[in-house]
Amino acid sequence: LADGPLRGKRVLVTSGPTHEPIDPVRYIANRSSGAQGTALARALAALGAEVVFVTGPADVPPPGGVEVIAVQTAQEMLEAVEAALPVDAAVFAAAVADWRMASAAASKMKKTNGGLPVLEFAENPDILATVAQMEAGRPALVVGFAAETDDVVENATAKRARKGCDWIVANDVSAATGIMGGTENAVTVIDAEGAEAWPRMGKAQVAARLAERIAKALA
Numbered sequence: 001l002a003d004g005p006l007r008g009k010r011v012l013v014t015s016g017p018t019h020e021p022i023d024p025v026r027y028i029a030n031r032s033s034g035a036q037g038t039a040l041a042r043a044l045a046a047l048g049a050e051v052v053f054v055t056g057p058a059d060v061p062p063p064g065g066v067e068v069i070a071v072q073t074a075q076e077m078l079e080a081v082e083a084a085l086p087v088d089a090a091v092f093a094a095a096v097a098d099w100r101m102a103s104a105a106a107s108k109m110k111k112t113n114g115g116l117p118v119l120e121f122a123e124n125p126d127i128l129a130t131v132a133q134m135e136a137g138r139p140a141l142v143v144g145f146a147a148e149t150d151d152v153v154e155n156a157t158a159k160r161a162r163k164g165c166d167w168i169v170a171n172d173v174s175a176a177t178g179i180m181g182g183t184e185n186a187v188t189v190i191d192a193e194g195a196e197a198w199p200r201m202g203k204a205q206v207a208a209r210l211a212e213r214i215a216k217a218l219a
C-alpha cells in the first residue's frame with residue numbers, strides 16, 4: 001500500500017454499469033464505461049487507502065493495487081458491497097440499472113410467429129441509499145454520483161437529501177457534453193454546505209481532487 005493521507009483507511013468504490021439478464025444470451029445495460037470510478041479507485045489507492053473496488057462489466061481494466069470484486073447485476077453488486085463493509089468511506093460511482101427483469105428466462109427466448117415478447121420489469125435495490133441509511137455501521141462518509149441532463153444542481157441537491165448521502169458528485173451527461181464514455185468530466189460537488197462547481201478537467205484529475213477531498217474529510 002502506498003503511503004499517504006488515506007493510509008489505514010478502508011474505502012469502497014462501486015463502478016461501471018450493471019448487466020441485467022433477459023435470458024442466457026441477452027441483457028439490459030447502459031453506456032457507463034467505468035472510467036470515472038476506476039480513476040477514483042486508482043487515486044484513492046495512490047493516497048494510501050485500502051480500496052475495495054466493486055465493478056460491473058466496464059470498458060476499462062481495473063486499477064492495480066486494489067481488491068477487485070467483479071459483478072454483473074445490481075443484486076450481486078449490493079451483496080458484494082454489504083460483504084465489503086465496514087469501511088471508512090464508500091463512493092458509489094456505478095451506473096446501476098434501475099430495473100431488472102421480474103424473472104429472467106432460463107433458456108433463450110425464441111421468435112414466435114408474429115408475437116412480440118413483453119418484458120416485465122422489477123425495481124433494483126438502491127445500493128447507495130441502502131448504505132447511506134444504515135442504522136448501524138454506516139461508513140463515516142458516503143458519496144454518491146448523479147448523472148443528470150437538466151437542472152443539474154437542483155436535481156442533485158434533491159437526490160442528496162433523498163438518498164441520505166453526505167456528498168453528491170453531479171455531472172451533466174447530456175450527449176453534447178461528450179462526458180459519458182469520454183475522457184473529461186465537469187462536476188459539481190454538493191454537500192451540506194452547498195454546491196461547488198469544478199472546472200472541466202480530465203477524469204483522472206477529477207479523481208485526484210475527489211480523493212484529496214475524501215482524505216480531508218476522514219482526517
Ligand code: C5P
Nearest residue numbers: 092093094096124125126127128144145
Ligand atoms: O438515482 P440515481 O441512479 O440517479 O442515483 C445515482 C447514484 O446512486 C449513484 O451514486 C449510483 O451509483 C447510486 N445508485 C445505486 N444503486 C441504484 C441506483 C443508483 O447505488 N440502484
